[in-house]
Structures are given as structure tokens and as C-alpha cells.
């Protein structure tokens with residue numbers, strides 16, 4: 001009870017300090033501005049993030065090739081591609097379909113593609129992961145998301161779309177930051193910063209128990225690990241990583 005009151009009080013203090021950002025948000029100025037600026041911030045932030053979690057990503061993507069189609073080709077769809085941070089981890093000859101809801105990421109995707117000539121780009125779509133109707137059912141071997149499920153409108157709908165586009169036996173690879181353990185300091189600070197974090201970082205929510213939606217999505221196999229990513233800010237360290245097979 002005391003902890004809850006403290007969370008509410010501290011959250012209020014943070015919100016008062018961030019009043020100018022809130023004002024822009026209520027006036028409808030913040031959202032379009034954020035959509036334009038966020039890709040620049042992510043281009044820098046993802047370089048730092050990738051350096052810190054390089055080993056985790058390398059390990060996570062190490063068995064991508066196990067999910068190649070029987071012909072040996074690997075068609076991979078990435079949701080919330082952002083600036084194309086993950087391209088360096090994809091195997092040679094991999095055919096990729098990039099999708100993101102924010103069209104302002106395209107020039108960053110193009111830059112990253114130029115640095116990764118080992119990939120073949122099939123398509124870049126501006127589409128929410130909740131509605132990938134341009135992608136035929138059972139047409140991809142692998143779906144990837146990193147730091148995306150924290151921002152989507154409906155994780156349940158995203159899971160349905162992932163299961164629809166994956167071929168039987170295909171896999172969904174994920175590395176996502178999630179809610180801290182009950183009574184942990186991470187969760188305490190997440191609850192305090194969550195409203196302003198969401199406003200500043202284009203809808204990103206820190207307190208989602210994403211693993212619960214993965215567990216009930218209906219994959220035939222789920223390999224999921226809770227990890228503490230080696231990041232600087234303690235409250236975004238709780239992550240889940242692994243893959244789920246259709």
C-alpha cells in the first residue's frame with residue numbers, strides 16, 4: 001500500500017517536471033514531431049544498444065538457418081524494422097521483407113541495406129504488425145522482432161498475424177524488453193517513468209508482461225528465456241529472448 005502511494009506520488013512529480021512535453025502532446029503537436037525525430041534518435045540509440053547486447057543477439061540469431069525452407073532459401077520478415085539494426089545478424093543470401101509503421105525509417109533502412117549487401121530485399125512495407133495483409137499466409141520462414149512488442153497496439157493481434165504469415169515449422173525470433181519481476185526495483189521505476197516514457201518514446205511501454213501473450217498465442221513450441229540485458233538504465237534491463245515455432 002505504502003509502495004503504491006509512493007509510486008503514484010513519484011509518478012506525479014515526474015509528470016509535473018515533463019509538463020512541456022505533455023502540453024505538446026495534448027495539443028497534437030508532439031505525435032507528428034515524434035514520428036519525424038524518433039528515427040534519428042533510434043539510429044543513434046540502436047548503435048549503443050547493439051554494442052551492449054551484441055552477444056545476446058548473436059546467440060539468439062545463431063540458429064536462424066535451421067528454419068530455412070526445404071529448398072535452402074530463408075525468407076525473413078522483420079516487424080518494426082526501425083533503422084535496420086538487425087540486418088548484420090542475418091545470414092548470407094537471406095531474403096528480407098521489412099515492415100514498419102513509421103515511413104520515416106525508410107532512409108535509415110536503405111542506409112543499413114547498403115552496408116549489408118549480403119541480403120536480398122524482397123519488399124519494404126509501411127504497415128502495422130497488427131495488419132500484414134500484403135504478406136500472403138504461410139509465405140515466410142522466419143519472423144523477427146526486437147524492441148517492438150512494447151509499442152504495438154495489440155500484442156494478441158500481432159501474434160495472430162505472425163502465425164498467419166509463418167509457414168508450418170517456421171519460427172518467430174524475439175528480443176523484447178518487458179516488465180520487471182514483482183516487487184523488484186526495476187518494476188518500481190518502470191511504473192514511475194512509464195507514462196512519460198510512452199510519451200517521449202513513441203508509445204513504448206515498459207510494464208508489459210509480453211511473455212504471457214507469447215505463451216497463449218498457440219505456437220507449437222516456445223523457447224523463451226528471461227534475461228537482464230547489460231544496459232545502463234536498470235529499469236529497462238528485464239528482457240525476454242528466444243524463438244517460437246509455428
Ligand SMILES: C[S@@+](CC[C@H](N)C(=O)[O-])C[C@H]1O[C@@H](n2cnc3c(N)ncnc32)[C@H](O)[C@@H]1O
Nearest residue numbers: 046080081082085101102128129146147151152
Ligand atoms: C524501439 S524501435 C526498435 C527498432 C528495431 N526493431 C531495433 O531493434 O532497433 C520500435 C520500432 O517499432 C515500430 N513500431 C511501433 N509500433 C508498431 C506497429 N504496430 N507495427 C509495426 N511496427 C511498429 C516503430 O516505428 C519502431 O521502428
